Amino acid sequence: MSKAGKTGRRVRLSVAASILALAALAPARAEEAGELFERACASCHSGAIPNVPTREALEGFSPEAILESLETGKMAAQGEALSAEERRALAEYLSGAPLAETVAADGAGRCGGDRRPDPDGAVPWRGWDNGPDNQAFQSEALAGLTAAEVPRLALKWAFGVPGASSMRSPPTLAGNMLLLGGMDGAVYALDRESGCLFWRTGIGSPVRTAIEIDRLADGRMVGYFGDGRAAAHAIELRTGTVLWSRRLHEHRLAVISGSPKAHAGRVYVPVSSFEVSAAARPDYPCCTFRGAVAALDAATGEPVWRTFTVAGEAKSTGRSRAGTQTYGPAGAPVWATPAIVPELGLLVIGTGQSYTSPATPASDALVALSLADGAPRWIHQATPGDAWNAACARGGGANCPSEDGPDFDFGAAPVIVSVGGRTVVIGGQKSGVVHALDAVDGAVLWKTKIGRGGALGGIHFGVASDGARAFAAVSDRGFGGTQAGGEARPGLVVLDLAEGRELWRFDDPADCPGLRGRCRSIAGFSASPAALPGVVFAGALDGTIRAFDAVSGAVLWSAATQRAFDTVNEVTARGGSIDAGSPVIADGHVYVMSGYQSFNQVAGNVLLAFTVDGR
Numbered sequence: 001m002s003k004a005g006k007t008g009r010r011v012r013l014s015v016a017a018s019i020l021a022l023a024a025l026a027p028a029r030a031e032e033a034g035e036l037f038e039r040a041c042a043s044c045h046s047g048a049i050p051n052v053p054t055r056e057a058l059e060g061f062s063p064e065a066i067l068e069s070l071e072t073g074k075m076a077a078q079g080e081a082l083s084a085e086e087r088r089a090l091a092e093y094l095s096g097a098p099l100a101e102t103v104a105a106d107g108a109g110r111c112g113g114d115r116r117p118d119p120d121g122a123v124p125w126r127g128w129d130n131g132p133d134n135q136a137f138q139s140e141a142l143a144g145l146t147a148a149e150v151p152r153l154a155l156k157w158a159f160g161v162p163g164a165s166s167m168r169s170p171p172t173l174a175g176n177m178l179l180l181g182g183m184d185g186a187v188y189a190l191d192r193e194s195g196c197l198f199w200r201t202g203i204g205s206p207v208r209t210a211i212e213i214d215r216l217a218d219g220r221m222v223g224y225f226g227d228g229r230a231a232a233h234a235i236e237l238r239t240g241t242v243l244w245s246r247r248l249h250e251h252r253l254a255v256i257s258g259s260p261k262a263h264a265g266r267v268y269v270p271v272s273s274f275e276v277s278a279a280a281r282p283d284y285p286c287c288t289f290r291g292a293v294a295a296l297d298a299a300t301g302e303p304v305w306r307t308f309t310v311a312g313e314a315k316s317t318g319r320s321r322a323g324t325q326t327y328g329p330a331g332a333p334v335w336a337t338p339a340i341v342p343e344l345g346l347l348v349i350g351t352g353q354s355y356t357s358p359a360t361p362a363s364d365a366l367v368a369l370s371l372a373d374g375a376p377r378w379i380h381q382a383t384p385g386d387a388w389n390a391a392c393a394r395g396g397g398a399n400c401p402s403e404d405g406p407d408f409d410f411g412a413a414p415v416i417v418s419v420g421g422r423t424v425v426i427g428g429q430k431s432g433v434v435h436a437l438d439a440v441d442g443a444v445l446w447k448t449k450i451g452r453g454g455a456l457g458g459i460h461f462g463v464a465s466d467g468a469r470a471f472a473a474v475s476d477r478g479f480g481g482t483q484a485g486g487e488a489r490p491g492l493v494v495l496d497l498a499e500g501r502e503l504w505r506f507d508d509p510a511d512c513p514g515l516r517g518r519c520r521s522i523a524g525f526s527a528s529p530a531a532l533p534g535v536v537f538a539g540a541l542d543g544t545i546r547a548f549d550a551v552s553g554a555v556l557w558s559a560a561t562q563r564a565f566d567t568v569n570e571v572t573a574r575g576g577s578i579d580a581g582s583p584v585i586a587d588g589h590v591y592v593m594s595g596y597q598s599f600n601q602v603a604g605n606v607l608l609a610f611t612v613d614g615r
């Protein structure tokens with residue numbers, strides 16, 4: 001089961017060696033795998049369903065990522081119908097790379113003896129979107145970078161995550177350390193100046209979140225994160241020793257996708273699930289997962305409270321058109337990182353759609369819970385009646401609820417800002433609407449529609465703020481026909497915080513020669529942006545990272561990341577789509593992750609460090 005942990009310690013051989021190993025693969029085995037693909041996978045993966053990875057896109061995956069998906073990831077329900085040998089054969093056949101022919105990478109890129117990890121200095125970038133308010137904002141002092149210097153940013157070093165096909169969560173920084181969760185199932189601690197490796201700790205499941213950093217009462221610096229099997233972990237930063245691990249949900253397809261937030265001796269962790277993808281199988285008994293948030297003791301991992309987004313456990317609801325037993329209510333996963341409003345004692349979460357009909361009242365909602373006991377203080381449901389799962393992507397599969405979408409989650413982390421003395425929650429929704437709510441009671445202050453909306457956003461992963469403006473990334477990609485009507489307007493949209501007026505907009509030119517025909521189909525800004533005074537950074541799905549003047553919208557700097565990179569740890573690495581987590585800005589450096597294979601996007605496994613004048 002713990003394949004990911006093992007593969008993480010390895011890297012692929014050089015291209016020449018891989019080709020030799022492939023040539024050695026028995027042709028009969030490749031033929032069998034090809035037939036297996038036609039029989040078990042092609043119905044959904046032949047290109048008929050928009051944004052489900054095609055046969056060609058799966059070639060960009062590492063074999064480890066495909067295997068992980070079939071064993072414990074999004075395709076676990078599909079993989080269950082196969083033998084372990086068949087899953088491995090498919091992973092190798094589809095990626096065109098061998099699983100077994102990998103070698104240990106230990107040693108390459110390790111820090112020399114004089115560089116030691118020291119997490120005790122400042123924490124210049126903390127967790128997902130930098131702190132409890134999720135503004136993804138860096139002060140001028142900590143940025144060490146001015147708007148005038150931004151045009152001179154140049155690549156300093158690159159680090160490759162072996163065997164990964166996606167870079168999901170932004171790195172975080174403490175003292176001289178950079179902490180990175182890898183989809184290969186490990187936490188990496190690097191020297192943030194040079195990118196050399198201090199330590200690597202395997203977890204045995206993809207690390208899907210940012211490492212939330214906090215100090216324990218005894219003075220130790222600790223990182224908190226979540227994995228692909230819904231377990232939360234605490235890791236000591238100086239040594240890489242795991243202090244505790246705890247599974248937070250009973251459902252076997254539960255997963256932690258939103259990053260933890262630590263506050264006052266507790267860690268708050270959201271729980272989501274892959275059941276939404278499992279439901280695509282007509283013989284999957286849909287659906288039984290319900291979204292949750294857990295509060296844990298930061299020192300021990302002991303549960304303090306857990307609140308579900310759906311009241312009561314799922315019960316039998318009869319049979320589907322395919323004759324499969326059905327259950328409900330289910331869904332309202334929490335895959336956005338929560339925000340903390342200490343002065344009001346609130347934890348603010350965003351929820352996704354219901355998986356079953358009828359939709360539940362806390363789905364597609366911004367919800368404020370009491371930090372103390374998890375009791376709901378207010379619920380603002382933005383889209384009532386939204387029930388959807390991946391069965392709908394095929395044009396009404398047996399498990400598709402009668403509502404059939406529109407799948408308008410709150411996937412972007414809620415952002416907390418202060419406007420005229422009032423504490424305000426800014427929520428970006430996949431509907432393409434940015435909502436501003438009074439944090440005290442959830443009353444709507446304004447809402448502005450800035451994109452067409454769809455199952456991949458509208459606003460997908462993020463909104464940033466510099467305290468005066470909201471910077472919202474608009475993807476406007478559809479998924480299996482779920483996009484709302486109207487014209488797509490992918491790009492970056494900037495709103496004033498007082499009234500939600502549009503100040504400027506950058507329309508994504510989707511200008512990526514390396515991708516040719518595929519470029520337009522992945523136009524859009526999906527990753528969370530990040531800002532410093534006067535500048536906003538935003539990465540695009542075509543792999544371009546840009547810095548904009550925050551007031552005029554002028555492009556100050558850009559770099560194409562959709563290419564191969566030489567890495568400090570000598571791992572074969574490529575950039576691809578920039579998605580999910582934001583760029584990270586500190587001490588004259590901008591760290592950017594590139595590569596994100598989901599939804600037929602471009603795979604990659606690289607962390608890039610840019611700086612000015614060789615700082």
Ligand code: HEC
Pocket residue numbers: 037040041042043044045051052053058061065066069070073074075078079090277280281282390393597598599
């Ligand atoms: C019933 C439809 C269906 C079948 C059959 C199916 N898939 Fe998928 N697959 C999907 C959908 C839908 C997604 C996209 C899910 C998402 O990204 O949310 C997906 C995504 C994937 C991904 C990407 C996972 C990720 O983490 O982004 C891989 C790899 C994959 N499928 C492999 C396979 C293989 C191999 C088979 C055959 C054994 C298979 N699938 C069979 C519907 C299907």
